Amino acid sequence: xxxxxxxxxxxxxxxxxxxxxxxxxxxxxxxxxxxxxxxxxxxxxxxxxxxxxxxxxxxxxxxxxxxxxxxxxxxxxxxxxxxxxxxxxxxxxxxxxxxxxxxxxxxxxxxxxxxxxxxxxxxxxxxxxxxxxxxxxxxxxxxxxxxxxxxxxxxxxxxxxxxxxxxxxxxxxxxxxxxxxxxxxxxxxxxxxxxxxxxxxxxxxxxxxxxxxxxxxxxxxxxxxxxxxxxxxxxxxxxxxxxxxxxxxxxxxxxxxxxxxxxxxxxxxxxxxxxxxxxxxxxxxxxxxxxxxxxxxxxxxxxxxxxxxxxxxxxxxxxxxxxxxxxxxxxxxxxxxxxxxxxxxxxxxxxxxxxxxxxxxxxx
Amino acid sequence: xxxxxxxxxxxxxxxxxxxxxxxxxxxxxxxxxxxxxxxxxxxxxxxxxxxxxxxxxxxxxxxxxxxxxxxxxxxxxxxxxxxxxxxxxxxxxxxxxxxxxxxxxxxxxxxxxxxxxxxxxxxxxxxxxxxxxxxxxxxxxxxxxxxxxxxxxxxxxxxxxxxxxxxxxxxxxxxxxxxxxxxxxxxxxxxxxxxxxxxxxxxxxxxxxxxxxxxxxxxxxxxxxxxxxxxxxxxxxxxxxxxxxxxxxxxxxxxxxxxxxxxxxxxxxxxxxxxxxxxxxxxxxxxxxxxxxxxxxxxxxxxxxx
Numbered sequence: 068x069x070x071x072x073x074x075x076x077x078x079x080x081x082x083x084x085x086x087x088x089x090x091x092x093x094x095x096x097x098x099x100x101x102x103x104x105x106x107x108x109x110x111x112x113x114x115x116x117x118x119x120x121x122x123x124x125x126x127x128x129x130x131x132x133x134x135x136x137x138x139x140x141x142x143x144x145x146x147x148x149x150x151x152x153x154x155x156x157x158x159x160x161x162x163x164x165x166x167x168x169x170x171x172x173x174x175x176x177x178x179x180x181x182x183x184x185x186x187x188x189x190x191x192x193x194x195x196x197x198x199x200x201x202x203x204x205x206x207x208x209x210x211x212x213x214x215x216x217x218x219x220x221x222x223x224x225x226x227x228x229x230x231x232x233x234x235x236x237x238x239x240x241x242x243x244x245x246x247x248x249x250x251x252x253x254x255x256x257x258x259x260x261x262x263x264x265x266x267x268x269x270x271x272x273x274x275x276x277x278x279x280x281x282x283x284x285x286x287x288x289x290x291x292x293x294x295x296x297x298x299x300x301x302x303x304x305x306x307x308x309x310x311x312x313x314x315x316x317x318x319x320x321x322x323x324x325x326x327x328x329x330x331x332x333x334x335x336x337x338x339x340x341x342x343x344x345x346x347x348x349x350x351x352x353x354x355x356x357x358x359x360x361x362x363x364x365x366x367x368x369x370x371x372x373x374x375x376x377x378x379x380x381x382x383x384x385x386x387x388x389x390x391x392x393x394x395x396x397x398x399x400x401x402x403x404x405x406x407x408x409x410x411x412x413x414x415x416x417x418x419x420x421x422x423x424x425x426x427x428x429x430x431x
Numbered sequence: 432x433x434x435x436x437x438x439x440x441x442x443x444x445x446x447x448x449x450x451x452x453x454x455x456x457x458x459x460x461x462x463x464x465x466x467x468x469x470x471x472x473x474x475x476x477x478x479x480x481x482x483x484x485x486x487x488x489x490x491x492x493x494x495x496x497x498x499x500x501x502x503x504x505x506x507x508x509x510x511x512x513x514x515x516x517x518x519x520x521x522x523x524x525x526x527x528x529x530x531x532x533x534x535x536x537x538x539x540x541x542x543x544x545x546x547x548x549x550x551x552x553x554x555x556x557x558x559x560x561x562x563x564x565x566x567x568x569x570x571x572x573x574x575x576x577x578x579x580x581x582x583x584x585x586x587x588x589x590x591x592x593x594x595x596x597x598x599x600x601x602x603x604x605x606x607x608x609x610x611x612x613x614x615x616x617x618x619x620x621x622x623x624x625x626x627x628x629x630x631x632x633x634x635x636x637x638x639x640x641x642x643x644x645x646x647x648x649x650x651x652x653x654x655x656x657x658x659x660x661x662x663x664x665x666x667x668x669x670x671x672x673x674x675x676x677x678x679x680x681x682x683x684x685x686x687x688x689x690x691x692x693x694x695x696x697x698x699x700x701x702x703x704x705x706x707x708x709x710x711x712x713x714x715x716x717x718x719x720x721x722x723x724x725x726x727x728x729x730x731x732x733x734x735x736x737x
Binding site: 117118119138139140141144145146148149150151152153154155156157165166169170213217 | 629631632634635636637638639640641642645649650653654656
């Protein structure tokens with residue numbers, strides 16, 4: 068079992084409040100990610116769960132038991148650190164066995180557990196080496212091995228892949244997904260890498276300035292961001308954001324005298340729309356026809372996709388994603404058209420305003 | 432640009448031939464200095480040690496071969512001096528390592544506080560004082576009638592001690608003074624070693640439930656071992672050369688209880704003017720230093736390669 072509940076958790080460093088009344092529930096066996104910009108408190112939150120940071124108020128519950136005042140070693144958790152935190156002077160075997168040895172577990176049992184962990188992580192050949200003789204990925208696996216043998220209620224990962232090169236990171240991501248499937252243990256994972264979060268997570272908590280902005284499945288975060296922060300944080304390249312200067316029942320008045328017909332907007336009476344968000348893939352770019360006319364100022368060609376940065380005079384600079392786009396070059400005059408079915412509208416406080424389709428979805 | 436490239440190889444050879452003599456020229460002052468103040472005295476010591484000769488009549492020397500060395504190793508005073516130096520070295524360094532480690536842990540835990548860094552700076556002052564002054568300071572502190580040490584003992588109703596005058600106590604007092612002065616050195620080395628440990632290693636150990644002694648055994652001691660060996664090598668050499676404190680406080684006495692090898696050599700050379708005999712003692716000290724440091728450095732290499 069490994070159900071973790073954060074109940075109104077706050078944390079102060081002197082005057083500075085780094086965690087603000089955080090409430091989260093992590094179900095047993097769930098793979099939850101904390102993402103957010105640097106300094107948002109995601110690592111502090113993870114360390115509060117581990118017990119490496121004391122919380123100022125609130126409770127951390129593991130399987131219903133309040134562990135807020137327990138030392139890290141008594142919480143039944145295992146942590147994998149960004150620097151791997153391997154002990155450089157002892158062998159891989161001793162590194163993995165460290166927690167068991169100091170717990171005075173019988174040697175035969177330790178050997179069996181280390182062998183099992185080494186098998187799961189393909190470390191058998193490396194057990195008698197020192198950490199310095201391993202590659203980054205292998206060290207990471209040893210760090211995970213050290214966590215596995217303790218048979219924890221949950222694994223906590225603090226940016227475990229950020230010291231690896233890009234290719235190795237992709238490989239370790241796949242390995243982690245496999246590991247997670249075979250262990251079926253709760254995992255909490257801090258990262259600043261959206262791709263890691265989107266590809267591996269059951270649920271993602273997006274943190275900003277010590278608060279949880281949204282806690283939901285990856286696709287829900289992407290498709291229905293609850294606020295402007297989540298909308299712009301999740302997704303690469305970023306969502307295009309336009310200021311809304313006024314509105315009629317179904318028309319938005321944008322900067323530069325531009326208007327956009329947006330079908331179905333029942334919430335507009337109570338909440339004044341202030342921002343319009345359109346993801347780059349929900350805009351089309353054409354040389355001949357379209358809603359807004361502009362000029363391509365930059366083309367980022369990835370082969371599979373092309374990101375076009377289009378300046379529309381008086382309105383904004385848009386990022387447009389063209390799948391397999393080849394024909395358009397820097398300096399070309401183009402027309403861009405937003406897909407009004409997939410627009411996001413936010414009020415002045417950055418909160419999402421549901422348009423009619425979504426409201427209907429929720430009702431159903 | 433192009434022409435320089437074409438002529439680059441011959442020019443470089445030309446320069447390097449010059450550079451060799453240039454380099455030698457630059458090395459010459461240091462080389463001469465070394466020759467005059469280290470190599471020559473050493474060779475001359477070895478030469479003198481093979482003769483029976485007095486400082487006052489250097490021109491009248493008689494070649495006696497290894498007789499001085501034979502005499503040395505049958506001279507009880509020299510053997511006492513060797514034993515005292517060994518005891519002093521082992522005891523001082525042991526105390527310095529143990530106290531230094533504890534102090535390093537304390538300063539490590541206080542490393543982010545201003546008070547901690549202030550105390551750390553204060554604590555290394557003993558290292559900066561000339562040993563002669565240390566000797567003087569402690570001869571006042573341990574003065575049998577006027578010294579503060581016996582006053583404190585008296586307050587605690589303990590019989591006053593003859594710190595430097597009791598043959599059973601004098602060497603211990605020298606060891607205390609010596610390790611008082613040099614514990615900060617070990618502390619600094621170990622503190623540097625501790626500071627180089629990745630903080631996440633401590634946290635990983637904490638999550639695993641490690642107690643302080645696990646952390647010391649598995650993380651801290653392995654991490655500082657190499658640097659401590661360097662410290663021990665330096666301190667062995669220091670202790671073999673220890674002279675000033677003994678000179679100021681006890682002059683080797685009472686009896687031969689604090690006689691150390693350097694003081695023995697000094698006495699033979701400059702009090703009894705037996706420069707042949709004294710030189711032999713100096714050569715023995717040097718050979719011992721070389722043997723010990725060779726072993727220590729070999730051990731250090733092995734630790735580093737692990």
